[in-house]
Amino acid sequence: MKEEIVQLIQSEVDGSNSIQDSARLQQLCATNPEIQAEWDNMSALVSILNRIEPKQPSIAFHQNVMASLPEYPFWSPKPVAQRNWLAFFQLPARPVLTLSYGFAVGALAVFAIMSSISPTSGPMPIEGISGTMAPQSTELFTERIDSAEGGQIAIQATQTTEGIRVAIDGDVTIEDVITVQIQRADQITFNKAFSIR
Amino acid sequence: MSEERDQRLVERTLSGDRRAFGELVEHYQVAVYTVAFNVLRNEKDAEDAAQTAFLKAFEQLSSFNTNFKFFSWLYRIAINESINAKKKKRPFTGVEDLDPVASEQSDRLAQDNELEDRVGEALMELTPEDRAIILLRHFQDFSYPDIAYIMDTTESKVKSRLFTARQRLRGIFEKRSISLQI
Structure with missing residues (x-):
């Protein structure tokens, strides 16, 4: 049988013949019993081969595969054990991280500037203070004591949304620093070791 | 499973999501094992070859060319693994083995x-x-x-x-x- 005819049959069983080639093969089969027999045998063989059934692996197969996978394939970023702090500035530019680095550096700079100009950075002079000086704010918790030693004085500590506010009200001069101890957010005690003259 | 779905699972795997690779294994384990079994005609050998194929696919995933279909690439590994395993084994000796x-x-x-x-x-x-x-x-x-x-x-x-x-x-x-x- 001609090679061309065999190829025609092969292509037909694989479904890769053109309409014209299929029609030609059909005509050849109708007129030539040998070609018809070859076609019958080949299509029967393909029919058998197409009946190959899928095989099921063992139940543990999936689990075994997953357990065999390495923790870190080479393409996965591995944790760095130690890095010199200068390496921070030597990192290659990564689009995702660049903004984070910039934000962090900016935040540090703002913090340093604000710390240096803060009016509360040193001991606060308290001589001659009288009256209530604290600004108005939302009060969350208040503790108040009153003393009549050497004159009327009232100390009020208030936890506000802005922090702890201590207000002293009296008609005396305070020489010593009054220490405020905060045990918990809702528990404020005072060191009453102040003198009044 | 569509090629797009495969592609998403590959990307998730490459980003460190092992469960995504587990989904690929789940979907293709029967097909890969079937090919391995039909090449090797031995359940244990076929399971070993199929498991090795998935392991190699995982390790080489970053080199996978996304212009090709994932399952074609996986089959390529599985076929090579099965053929290599077969060549290491004793060749078929004839009718007496039937x-x-x-x-x-x-x-x-x-x-x-x-x-x-x-x-x-x-x-x-x-x-x-x-x-x-x-x-x-x-x-x-x-x-x-x-x-x-x-x-x-x-x-x-x-x-x-x-x-x-x-x-x-x-x-x-x-x-x-x-x-x-x-």
Whole structure:
């Protein structure tokens, strides 16, 4: 049988013949019993081969595969054990991280500037203070004591949304620093070791 | 599973999500194991080869060319692994390795299983490469270009080898008195 005819049959069983080639093969089969027999045998063989059934692996197969996978394939970023702090500035530019680095550096700079100009950075002079000086704010918790030693004085500590506010009200001069101890957010005690003259 | 779905799972795996690779294993384990089994005709060897294929796919995933289909790429690994495993094993020695004469079971299922076994044994007389081409074409219904990619050869060679393999198989069927009429 001609090679061309065999190829025609092969292509037909694989479904890769053109309409014209299929029609030609059909005509050849109708007129030539040998070609018809070859076609019958080949299509029967393909029919058998197409009946190959899928095989099921063992139940543990999936689990075994997953357990065999390495923790870190080479393409996965591995944790760095130690890095010199200068390496921070030597990192290659990564689009995702660049903004984070910039934000962090900016935040540090703002913090340093604000710390240096803060009016509360040193001991606060308290001589001659009288009256209530604290600004108005939302009060969350208040503790108040009153003393009549050497004159009327009232100390009020208030936890506000802005922090702890201590207000002293009296008609005396305070020489010593009054220490405020905060045990918990809702528990404020005072060191009453102040003198009044 | 669509190619797009495969692609998303590959990307998730590459970003460190192992569960995504687990989904790929879940979907393709039967197909990969079936090909490995039909090349090796031994359950344990087939399972080892299929497992190694998935492991290599995981390790080499970053080199996967997304211009190709994931399952074609996976099959390429699985076929190579199965053929290599087969070559390391003792080659087929002939009729004495075959099962005894077929029993006279009347139900169709038993006949199908018997026929499948005999066809499987006949396939073992082909070279592993020819067997792989037959399996890819008839079990997975891969196209010529897909088979060419998987087998790392040209489309015309696939056609030629497929033709040769089928002709050999017909000769083996005749020798073993396997009827083509079903």
